[in-house]
Amino acid sequence: MRKLTHPIWKVRNLLLVLTVFWAIPAFSQEPAAAPKTAGEVYKNIQILKDMPAPHLMEVMHAFKDGLGVKCSFCHVEGAFEKDDKPEKQTARKMLVMAMGINKDNFGGEHRVTCWTCHRGATEPESKPPAAQ
Ligand code: HEC
Ligand code: HEC
Structure with a gap:
């Protein structure tokens, strides 16, 4: 002892x-x-599954501001997981397109965003104002 x-x-x-x-x-x-992924936390994530869940809302705000709309432009109010609005499906296609452009041309960096084309409008312009 x-x-x-x-x-x-x-x-x-x-x-x-x-x-x-x-x-x-x-x-x-x-x-x-290692925070949970968006796919683990949310109900109906198809493209951004592997993104850390806390980042999803940043993306949603980038969508909203990029197109100059409210969340309800793409979402059924109170049921964000629903795919009833065609705009939400279009947004998925646009997202895949933008990711592809960045991967193929900008080393995967987020250079081309919703804002790059949309500039706060739902329909991007294809010609400068003088030519319209
Ligand atoms: C331009 C269309 C668009 C706008 C505007 C938008 N969202 Fe989304 N949102 C989507 C898409 C597309 C997904 C699914 C992403 C995927 O499949 O990877 C999604 C997914 C979500 C989810 C996950 C739902 C689930 O359980 O699966 C939430 C929550 C959400 N959005 C909230 C918001 C909020 C809050 C706003 C406004 C600040 C907003 N969104 C604006 C298109 C949009
Ligand atoms: C390379 C340019 C480009 C980028 C980047 C882009 N878009 Fe688009 N988007 C367009 C064009 C052009 C249209 C109009 C298509 C038409 O009129 O048929 C459009 C249309 C849309 C529409 C349909 C609008 C409506 O009135 O129904 C949605 C929703 C949309 N884009 C979401 C997005 C989101 C979300 C992003 C970012 C992930 C994005 N777009 C990035 C070019 C782009």
Whole structure:
């Protein structure tokens, strides 16, 4: 028993305690490093499945501002997972198109966005104003 109070044991116990307290935050941090994907959190995600879930709303706001519309332009109010509005399906096609343009021409960076063409309008213009 006397042996356990020897300074060397105290140091050992202190190290043990430190190791345990170090290990706990290291483990509990792991979920924060890998947040759930949009596909796991939401009900009907087809294109953006692997995106971290918290980013989906940033994309939705980029859609809204890019086209100058409200969420209800694409969504049935109170049931965001529903695909009843054709605009939502068009948005999926547009998203795939924009991702393709960026992948093929801009190294996958988000250079061409909804705003690039739409500029806050639902129908992009194809000619400069003077030529219309
Ligand atoms: C231009 C069309 C468009 C606009 C505007 C838009 N969304 Fe979306 N939203 C989509 C599409 C398309 C998806 C599905 C994405 C996919 O399949 O990867 C989606 C998915 C969602 C989902 C996931 C629903 C589920 O459970 O599957 C939520 C929530 C959502 N949008 C909220 C919003 C909010 C809030 C706004 C307004 C700030 C908004 N959206 C504006 C097209 C739009
Ligand atoms: C390369 C240019 C381009 C980009 C980028 C683009 N769009 Fe479009 N989009 C168009 C054109 C052109 C039309 C009009 C098509 C028509 O009149 O038939 C259109 C039409 C649409 C429509 C139908 C509008 C309506 O009045 O029904 C939706 C919805 C839409 N785009 C969503 C998006 C979203 C969301 C993004 C970003 C992910 C996007 N678009 C990016 C060119 C683009």
